[in-house]
Amino acid sequence: MKAILVPVEPHASIRSVLDAALLIAGRFGSRIEGLALGPDIPASIAFDVPTSWAILSEKEQRDLVEQSRQLFEGFMLSCGVQQAGVADEASYSWLGRQLFGDSYIGSFGRVFDLIVLGQPGIRDEPPRLATVEAALFESGRPILLVPPAAPASIGEKIMIAWNGSTETARTIAFAMPLLAKASQVIVLTLEGWGADGPSGEELTSRLQRNGIKAEAVTHSMKAHSPGEGILEQAAAFHADLLIKGAYTQSRLRQFIFGGATSHILAHARVPVLMAH
CATH class of the missing domain: 3.40.50.620 (HUPs)
Known part of the structure; x- marks a missing residue:
């Protein structure tokens, strides 16, 4: 499990998601790749997509991407994880400068060993069930679903x-x-x-x-x-x-x-x- 994808968006349990990804990466010397996640906006707005997403300006979307990037990279640096990883040690990288939708996670996830996601929230709160189902049904890869409370270990x-x-x-x-x-x-x-x-x-x-x-x-x-x-x-x-x-x-x-x-x-x- 050397290649781990973590879709990042600000929500209450994102720290637990990152903790879990790092626990796996530490065991396998994996690279954790993060990207900024936002819901797909179809012609008719889905029930679990916040209506505020439909009216986000380009600047607001850029700000959200930057917030997600800083959250991800700040976590990695606080844990001593490096971008240029030493062999058999965890490392990280950030992908792109735009907001990616759920359907992109389903397709791009096909080239990863594992996709790490938060447990779906209620109503329109992220993490969204739509993200989980896109990863499950479209990627052909396994997902690690992480609860809000940070795990102390994974896989013992x-x-x-x-x-x-x-x-x-x-x-x-x-x-x-x-x-x-x-x-x-x-x-x-x-x-x-x-x-x-x-x-x-x-x-x-x-x-x-x-x-x-x-x-x-x-x-x-x-x-x-x-x-x-x-x-x-x-x-x-x-x-x-x-x-x-x-x-x-x-x-x-x-x-x-x-x-x-x-x-x-x-x-x-x-x-x-x-x-x-």
């Missing part, structure tokens, strides 16, 4: 929410560098939840062949939903990273009926690695 104790799905299998493949460095990995299966596919024990045995310290556990789903059950078990295990495939049900079905991904996007208090 990992929980995999295994449901046998293609999406989760793909996410695990992306996560192999992290899994290889973890001190403990739990493969969680919830009874009565999941797609037709290999069991948690079958996954665990293959991870162990790769030298990963994995253990399979199965729990009854005492919570009201799979999402609640997953987060309860992650908290009980004291996981510092949760791995889960995103939207194994359709987004429309999750919007109407709810789903594990929707619940985790809204309520996770631990960093979550997701891919679709």
